[in-house]
Amino acid sequence: QVQLVESGGGSVQAxxxxxxxxxxxxxxxxxxxxxxxxxxxxxAPGKEREGVSCINWSGSRTDxxxxxxxxxxxxxxxxxxxxxxxMNSLKPQxxxxxxxxxxxxxxxxxxxxxxNMDYWGKGTLxxxxx
Numbered sequence: 001q002v003q004l005v006e007s008g009g010g011s012v013q014a015x016x017x018x019x020x021x022x023x024x025x026x027x028x029x030x031x032x033x034x035x036x037x038x039x040x041x042x043x044a045p046g047k048e049r050e051g052v053s054c055i056n057w058s059g060s061r062t063d064x065x066x067x068x069x070x071x072x073x074x075x076x077x078x079x080x081x082x083x084x085x086x087m088n089s090l091k092p093q094x095x096x097x098x099x100x101x102x103x104x105x106x107x108x109x110x111x112x113x114x115x116n117m118d119y120w121g122k123g124t125l126x127x128x129x130x
Contacts, residue, residue, distance in 0.1 A: 002026050002036075002119045004100045009124030014092055016128070020085040022100030022121055033081040034058065036119075037105040039112055040074065040085045042096035042126075049099070051112030053085060056105070063110055068094075090128045097123040 008020040020040070024033050039054035053064045053074040062074050073086040083100060101117035103110075111117075 002031075002102060004102060004119055004121035006098065006100045006121045006124040009098060009126045011127040011129065012090060014090060014128055014130050016090050017086070017088045018090065018126060020087065020098055020100075020124060020126075022083045022085075024081040024102065024119075027081070032078075033076075034078045035104060035106060036102040037107070037110040038074075038076060038083040039101045039103065039110065039117065040083075041099045041101060041112075041114065042094075043099070043123075044093075044096040047096075049114065051114070052098070054110035054112050055083065056108060056110040061109055063112060065112070087126070090126075092128045092130045095126060095128045097125050099123045 003026045006022045034057045037056050040052040043049040055062045055074045059076050071089045076083040100121040102119040
C-alpha cells in the first residue's frame with residue numbers, strides 16, 4: 001500500500017514562502033515512484049477541496065490552478081520518491097490543509113481531478129497571516 005507523507009507546513013506572514021514536501025513509501029515490488037503523476041490539493045476551512053498543482057511522471061509537464069500560477073512551483077525528485085511544492089508570495093487566502101496525491105500514470109499530462117487520484121496523504125496545514 002502506497003503511503004504519502006506531507007511535511008513543511010506552518011505559519012508565515014503574507015508575502016512569505018514555504019516549501020511543502022511529500023514522500024512516498026510502501027511502493028510494491030515492480031512499482032516505482034515514476035509510475036505516478038503527483039498532485040497537490042488544498043482545502044480551506046468551510047470550502048471544498050481544490051486542485052493546486054500537478055506534475056507528470058517525469059517532471060516534464062506541470063499544471064497550476066489560476067490562483068497560484070506564477071507563485072507556486074511543483075517539482076519532483078524521483079530518486080528520492082518525493083514531490084515538492086514551493087510556495088512564494090503567500091496570501092491569507094492560501095491558508096488551507098494541503099494534501100499530496102498520486103495517480104498511476106505514465107502519460108505526458110498530469111491531472112487535477114480528485115476522482116482520478118489513487119492515493120492521498122493526510123495533509124499538512126499552512127496558515128498565512130496578514
